[in-house]
Amino acid sequence: MCLGIPGQIIDIVDDANSIAKVNVSGVKRNVSVALVRPEGIAPGDWVLIHVGFAMSKIDEAEAHETMKTLNTMGEVYTDELAMFQSTQI
Amino acid sequence: MSMKYVDEYRDPELAKRIAADIDRLSAGRSLKLMEVCGGHTHTIYKHGVEDVLPPNIDLVHGPGCPVCVLPMGRIDDALAIARTDGVIFTTFGDMMRVPGSHGSLLDAKADGADVRFVYSPLDALKLARQHPDQQVVFFAIGFETTAPSTAVTLLRARAEGIKNFSVFCNHVTIIPAIKAILDSPDLRLDGFVGPGHVSMVIGMRPYNFIARDHRKPVVIAGFEPLDIIQSVHMIVKQIEDGRAEVENQYSRVVRPDGNTKSLEAMAATMELRPFFEWRGLGFITHSALKLRSDFADWDAELRFEVPGLRVADPKACQCGEVLKGVIKPWECKVFGTACTPETPIGTCMVSPEGACAAYFSYGRFSMASERSRLNILPAGKAS
Numbered sequence: 001m002c003l004g005i006p007g008q009i010i011d012i013v014d015d016a017n018s019i020a021k022v023n024v025s026g027v028k029r030n031v032s033v034a035l036v037r038p039e040g041i042a043p044g045d046w047v048l049i050h051v052g053f054a055m056s057k058i059d060e061a062e063a064h065e066t067m068k069t070l071n072t073m074g075e076v077y078t079d080e081l082a083m084f085q086s087t088q089i
Numbered sequence: 090m091s092m093k094y095v096d097e098y099r100d101p102e103l104a105k106r107i108a109a110d111i112d113r114l115s116a117g118r119s120l121k122l123m124e125v126c127g128g129h130t131h132t133i134y135k136h137g138v139e140d141v142l143p144p145n146i147d148l149v150h151g152p153g154c155p156v157c158v159l160p161m162g163r164i165d166d167a168l169a170i171a172r173t174d175g176v177i178f179t180t181f182g183d184m185m186r187v188p189g190s191h192g193s194l195l196d197a198k199a200d201g202a203d204v205r206f207v208y209s210p211l212d213a214l215k216l217a218r219q220h221p222d223q224q225v226v227f228f229a230i231g232f233e234t235t236a237p238s239t240a241v242t243l244l245r246a247r248a249e250g251i252k253n254f255s256v257f258c259n260h261v262t263i264i265p266a267i268k269a270i271l272d273s274p275d276l277r278l279d280g281f282v283g284p285g286h287v288s289m290v291i292g293m294r295p296y297n298f299i300a301r302d303h304r305k306p307v308v309i310a311g312f313e314p315l316d317i318i319q320s321v322h323m324i325v326k327q328i329e330d331g332r333a334e335v336e337n338q339y340s341r342v343v344r345p346d347g348n349t350k351s352l353e354a355m356a357a358t359m360e361l362r363p364f365f366e367w368r369g370l371g372f373i374t375h376s377a378l379k380l381r382s383d384f385a386d387w388d389a390e391l392r393f394e395v396p397g398l399r400v401a402d403p404k405a406c407q408c409g410e411v412l413k414g415v416i417k418p419w420e421c422k423v424f425g426t427a428c429t430p431e432t433p434i435g436t437c438m439v440s441p442e443g444a445c446a447a448y449f450s451y452g453r454f455s456m457a458s459e460r461s462r463l464n465i466l467p468a469g470k471a472s
Binding site: 003004017031032034035036037038048050051052053055056058059062065066068069072073075076079083084086087088089 | 131
């Protein structure tokens with residue numbers, strides 16, 4: 001639950017509800033960007049995602065480094081990714 | 090020090106240099122540092138951080154695993170709601186195997202209760218839209234990292250007028266737990282590795298009392314092994330300089346003021362409970378959140394009958410001591426024998442963020458644990 005996964009914003013798909021499509025390791029799903037919108041969110045930006053919510057904007061280099069570490073975490077990360085894959089937001 | 094893991098770190102050479110400098114600065118002095126967050130505990134065991142640090146640095150695992158600290162009575166309440174006719178009970182995967190006094194949510198599901206995993210509270214809300222004739226309940230757990238997501242979901246449920254959705258709120262707040270540990274006579278700590286993602290929400294200011302009133306350094310840390318080693322270095326440096334401050338090692342994610350939008354959403358939907366029971370720490374005042382009265386229509390505790398009983402932990406289980414940092418996982422009598430991730434007796438063995446599960450999976454053969462077992466270091470008797 002403490003695991004934040006980096007995703008790249010593809011598009012804002014529901015502006016009124018602050019829902020954006022993001023790409024996490026090639027998996028494209030919707031998340032809420034309501035909590036990071038004051039930071040200014042646009043396609044191409046990277047965010048750290050917790051339970052379907054972008055919680056912090058991060059830079060691209062940081063996103064790639066975090067992905068590298070997550071990939072060494074084994075089951076914990078693959079489980080999180082499987083859960084992310086199941087989301088229908 | 091052992092370097093068998095360090096090559097996997099983000100910058101192995103830097104990690105080695107920092108570890109050597111921690112060794113030089115601390116000069117053999119025994120220091121007990123608590124990492125509050127369960128995510129950190131996981132990293133520490135998974136990546137052998139204790140073996141990279143000099144042996145006089147003792148990392149004590151704290152209460153920051155939300156699954157672990159939830160007392161059994163609340164699991165029983167969740168089970169009572171889940172077993173109610175017409176209810177779709179939704180939960181994060183971590184909670185499924187946590188034992189209540191009569192089985193887990195997974196057992197309830199096997200008995201026919203409609204219990205479903207969800208990735209996000211927004212997925213639970215979507216289920217409510219799809220099943221207007223059923224009651225969809227979301228089992229909300231977690232510290233300030235996940236509470237804002239529950240809050241936004243509640244705001245959306247109200248805006249859309251979705252009435253067959255409710256939240257069983259078990260969100261807890263980290264600061265009162267740290268206070269309880271600082272006030273406990275069981276443990277003397279020299280500093281704190283602060284939780285990264287909780288701080289992303291609450292910012293740095295709430296920790297000021299630790300530095301000001303207790304004169305202990307706090308360094309908010311990221312989740313990679315190098316982050317933790319750097320944070321330990323910053324703490325040791327504060328101690329050697331005679332400083333006690335709140336510092337931010339994880340500035341690439343944590344802003345000093347936190348996430349204002351998250352704090353606003355939480356304040357709009359939730360308020361502090363007068364007190365809440367924590368596994369191991371007992372009742373702590375103002376340590377958990379409940380829904381505000383204007384969200385009563387979405388409050389599962391008001392909508393359903395819950396037993397609301399206090400249930401004692403199984404006698405053999407020492408999760409409480411582990412959560413307070415008083416004992417290490419392997420010092421528990423049932424660790425690895427009666428209690429394993431397949432047959433967990435206590436919560437610390439269920440969640441991957443739990444110290445027992447992390448240690449069972451990765452740490453059993455670490456040098457740090459061997460040292461403590463053989464009592465070469467006066468573990469637990471330092472300072």
